[in-house]
Amino acid sequence: MINSTVPWYEGAWLGFDTETTGVWVKRDRIATASLIWREGGDNRVHNWIINPGVPMPPQASAVNGLTDDYLAQNGEQPAGALEKIASELASAMSRGIPAVGFNVSFDFQILEAELARNGLPTVQERLGGALAPIIDPLVLDRALDRYRRGKRRLAAVCAVYGLGEDRDFHHAEADVAATLDLLSAMVDRFEELRAMTLTELQQFQRDSHRIWAESFNEFMKQKHGNFHPAPVTWPVP
Template sequence: MNWTEAPWLGFDTETTGVDVARDRLVTAALVLRPGGMDASAPDRERTWLADPGVEIPSAATEVHGISTERAREEGRPVVDVLDEVATTLVDHWRQGNPVVAFNASYDISLVNNELRRHGLGSFEERLGTGPAPVVDPLVLDRALDRYRRGKKTLAAMAPVYGVELSEDAHTAEVDVAMTLDVLAAMARRFPRIAAMDGAELHAFEVDAHRTWAVDFEKWLRSKGRDAHISPHWPQG
């Protein structure tokens, strides 16, 4: 089955910050689109609110709206949330189906580091290999529409692909649905990626990210910035 027809499992998190090595999970959303690019069947959505076990900085709360107090009162233990999220993702990968995430290296790396921190078994330990296939519209857009002006955020990208920008952006489940819609539009616009199988597309993204990272780091250094952009994907 082509990856465009296989079930897509969209994935997004909201967290305590932007450092994948140190920051913690606050919310997670998984949205299953059974028909892949065909969105005629209703999505199946599941969300989690976790108590990360640490203070949530005010800057993070301003982005996703979850305070430390709310997470402690309403959230479930983070170890339970992590295990359930990881189990669902791993089951999907084991069936050969794609997990879809915008800027996947952030979400996958952060959750994987959290799994290790809490002794729950990393994706590699659970799968016996690296997480794959992963489909990341950010990586694809950088490769396929490289010279388009403007930011490469989900909010900026959605209108480019004819996807309505939700007023509830930065709510994990809303961002996931938007990401799936953007990916479907990309597959229609760029038939060459739609013609690939899941393994070929994953390999294409690995190479595309590496090329972008090397070029972007060179550009930053040419501007006098001591930058390091990880060439590795889907984990940075």
């Protein structure tokens, strides 16, 4: 249940991001994860290196810089790390503290799949209901600046808000910090965000994602015909 004595944008946030062996949530594995508690300008960082137990594909390694040798030598076994990550997320969200991530639907989907694979309760099971509260600046950016041209990757969106200089993207901790900074910048820019309660913001994101996904799927259908459609439900299909 979302309950706060202060506006959501003045309270605590828990940033969340993962680096993985790929983008297929039921097949791929989490290799690193980062959680950053941010409240009152202070950050508390928790990082995990995980031995995924499967090879890191060269194309993924080229993006995230993680190698099989590094993960084997430095990574902990998945079950223990996943339990800590899920426990911290569920504890925060159950108290109305939003989990914040860029395209965080992916991170939650692969985390839930990993937890189930390791015989652990999912975050949704721990919450006893919907995955909420969650805030995704990607969903917000698509809705609030819908007709802006250009890419919507984290680095590109940060650059729009003047946050792109001297940042090392594609590392979980750096991406979480950038995402939290991005959300702060969006709150400053868009009065409509400050006018919403956290509950209203959840519905706004669900509606906004559905509108984007339906438009995207129609565009792709006309252009390519054979494609993997984006799910219209958010944050998980």
